[in-house]
Amino acid sequence: MNDSSEYYVDDLDFALLAHLQEDGRKSFTDIAKDLNIAVGTVRNRVTKLLDDKTLRIIGRINPHRVGFNAPATINVSVQPQFIEEAVEEIAKFPEVSYLAIVTGKYDLVVDVMCENMGHLTEFIINRLSKINGVKDIETSIVLRIAKFAQPDLRLIKSHKPVYEIDTHGTR
Numbered sequence: 001m002n003d004s005s006e007y008y009v010d011d012l013d014f015a016l017l018a019h020l021q022e023d024g025r026k027s028f029t030d031i032a033k034d035l036n037i038a039v040g041t042v043r044n045r046v047t048k049l050l051d052d053k054t055l056r057i058i059g060r061i062n063p064h065r066v067g068f069n070a071p072a073t074i075n076v077s078v079q080p081q082f083i084e085e086a087v088e089e090i091a092k093f094p095e096v097s098y099l100a101i102v103t104g105k106y107d108l109v110v111d112v113m114c115e116n117m118g119h120l121t122e123f124i125i126n127r128l129s130k131i132n133g134v135k136d137i138e139t140s141i142v143l144r145i146a147k148f149a150q151p152d153l154r155l156i157k158s159h160k161p162v163y164e165i166d167t168h169g170t171r
Helices: 011-022 028-035 039-051 080-091 117-130
Strands: 072-078 096-101 108-112 134-141
Touching: 011 028, 011 039, 028 039, 072 080, 072 117, 080 096, 080 108, 108 117, 117 134
Parallel strands: none
Antiparallel strands: 072 108, 072 134, 096 108
């Protein structure tokens, strides 16, 4: 399933996703208890969400706290016929934590985590700029992380769900 495929996520899936957004390590037992459903149902649904790539559970770090002192967002313009090739190559770089094809002045947004300015400079000059089709690069250094979050799922739920999206047990 790719990003443009139609997704069929029901109210229970949204409730499960909300719990996991709050704490990706929350036990299936605790989620089942909060939603008043069977643990097996939670396990099966989460497995389905993982398998169809609706959900991916990762540990997200604050780069400055672990020694990545030069995280950056890099906007890249690529000649149209080379966009897919450039995406494949850029995705291979271990510094890249986020890569998206976008509209606007630039074609790609690339978030990188580099140890220091020398590392970032080497990445941009010796690797990124040498990818076939790359025309222009604009780099913004991340000075401080102000917020780590995923969007609140209630933003796309216009009706009251069958399973309340309440991860605090305050129903």
